Amino acid sequence: xxxxxxxxxxxxxxxxxxxxxxxxxxxxxxxxxxxxxxxxxxxxxxxxxxxxxxxxxxxxxxxxxxxxxxxxxxxxxxxxxxxxxxxxxxxxxxxxxxxxxxxxxxxxxxxxxxxxxxxxxxxxxxxxxxxxxxxxxxxxxxxxxxxxxxxxxxxxxxxxxxxxxxxxxxxxxxxxxxxxxxxxxxxxxxxxxxxxxxxxxxxxxxxxxxxxxxxxxxxxxxxxxxxxxxxxxxxxxxxxxxxxxxxxxxxxxxxxxxxxxxxxxxxxxxxxxxxxxxxxxxxxxxxxxxxxxxxxxxxxxxxxxxxxxxxxxxxxxxxxxxxxxxxxxxxxxxxxxxxxxxxxxxxxxxxxxxxxxxxxxxxxxx
Numbered sequence: 415x416x417x418x419x420x421x422x423x424x425x426x427x428x429x430x431x432x433x434x435x436x437x438x439x440x441x442x443x444x445x446x447x448x449x450x451x452x453x454x455x456x457x458x459x460x461x462x463x464x465x466x467x468x469x470x471x472x473x474x475x476x477x478x479x480x481x482x483x484x485x486x487x488x489x490x491x492x493x494x495x496x497x498x499x500x501x502x503x504x505x506x507x508x509x510x511x512x513x514x515x516x517x518x519x520x521x522x523x524x525x526x527x528x529x530x531x532x533x534x535x536x537x538x539x540x541x542x543x544x545x546x547x548x549x550x551x552x553x554x555x556x557x558x559x560x561x562x563x564x565x566x567x568x569x570x571x572x573x574x575x576x577x578x579x580x581x582x583x584x585x586x587x588x589x590x591x592x593x594x595x596x597x598x599x600x601x602x603x604x605x606x607x608x609x610x611x612x613x614x615x616x617x618x619x620x621x622x623x624x625x626x627x628x629x630x631x632x633x634x635x636x637x638x639x640x641x642x643x644x645x646x647x648x649x650x651x652x653x654x655x656x657x658x659x660x661x662x663x664x665x666x667x668x669x670x671x672x673x674x675x676x677x678x679x680x681x682x683x684x685x686x687x688x689x690x691x692x693x694x695x696x697x698x699x700x701x702x703x704x705x706x707x708x709x710x711x712x713x714x715x716x717x718x719x720x721x722x723x724x725x726x727x728x729x730x731x732x733x734x735x736x737x738x739x740x741x742x743x744x745x746x747x748x749x750x751x752x753x754x755x756x757x758x759x760x761x762x763x764x765x766x767x768x769x770x771x772x773x774x775x776x777x778x779x780x
Contacts, residue, residue, distance in 0.1 A: 424673065703724075736750050
C-alpha cells in the first residue's frame with residue numbers, strides 16, 4: 415500500500431523529539447550565514463545571488479538527466495536580474511524556461527500559489543508540448559491515457575520504479591487540497607513545511623513530466639518565504655543532486671510506508687544542512703575576495719595580473735607556475751615572470767616550497 419492509499423492521507427505525523435536538535439542547529443547555521451552575507455558589500459551579495467540561482471536552475475534540471483549549458487544558465491539568470499557579466503552568451507529556450515521557473519518561485523515568493531500558477535509553470539517548462547521525443551499534456555494535469563504514472567530514475571534501459579502515483583481521476587481533488595494547505599497560515603516551522611510540500615507534490619505527481627523540477631521550485635518558494643525574499647545564498651537542488659541516490663532511496667521508503675514521515679524529514683533537514691555547509695564555504699570565499707580587492711583597490715595591476723589573481727581567489731586547480739601563467743594570460747614566459755615578480759615584491763604572492771622551473775606561487779593570506 416502506497417502512502418497516498420493510507421486512510422489518513424495526507425495527514426502526516428512525525429517524532430518531534432528526533433527533529434528538534436536538527437532544526438535548532440540548522441537555524442543557527444542559517445543565521446550565521448545570513449550574518450556573513452549581510453557583511454558583504456552589494457557587489458559580492460549580487461555575485462553570491464547570481465551563483466546560487468544559477469546552480470539552482472542548472473542542478474534542478476540535471477537531477478532529471480537534462481544537461482543544460484552552465485554558461486547559458488548563468489547568462490540567462492544575469493539578464494533577468496539586470497546584471498552585466500563578462501562573456502555573456504545567448505541562451506536556449508529550454509534554459510530560459512528553467513530559469514524563469516526558478517526565479518518565479520524565488521523572487522515572487524509572496525504571491526499566492528494557485529492552480530493557474532502551477533499550470534503556467536508546467537507550460538513554461540515545455541513550450542513545444544514535448545518532452546524529448548514524446549508529446550505530453552502541457553499546462554494540464556495528466557490523464558493517464560498511456561497508463562498509470564510511475565516515478566522512475568535512471569537512464570533508458572536502466573529505469574528503476576520507485577512508486578506509483580495516485581490515479582489521474584483523483585488529481586483535481588488532490589491538487590485542490592494541496593494548494594489550500596500550501597497557502598494556509600501555519601505556526602509550523604517553515605523548514606518542515608518546505609519538506610512536506612516537496613514530499614506531498616512528488617507523491618501526487620500531477621503532470622506527465624517536470625514534476626521533480628516543479629517540486630523543487632515549490633520547495634524554493636516555501637524557503638524563500640522564510641528568507642523574506644532576501645538574497646539567495648544556497649542551492650538545495652545542488653544538495654539533492656549530490657545525494658541523488660539517497661534522495662530516491664528515502665522517497666521510495668517513504669512512499670511504501672505510513673503517513674509517519676520522520677525519516678523523510680530527517681533526510682531533508684540533513685540535506686539542507688549540508689547545502690548550507692557548501693554555501694558557507696562559498697560565502698567565506700566571497701568574503702575573502704571582497705577583502706582582497708578592498709585591500710588592493712589602489713594597487714596598480716595590469717589586466718593579466720587581475721585575471722590570474724581572480725583565478726587564485728576562486729580556488730586555482732593545481733600549482734600556479736610561470737608556464738601556466740603564460741598560457742592562461744596568453745603572454746610570453748618572460749612577461750609572465752615579470753608579472754609574478756612584481757606581485758612578489760608587493761607581497762601579494764609568495765613562493766611555494768621548492769624551486770626550479772616548476773616553482774609554484776600562491777596568494778599571501780591576511
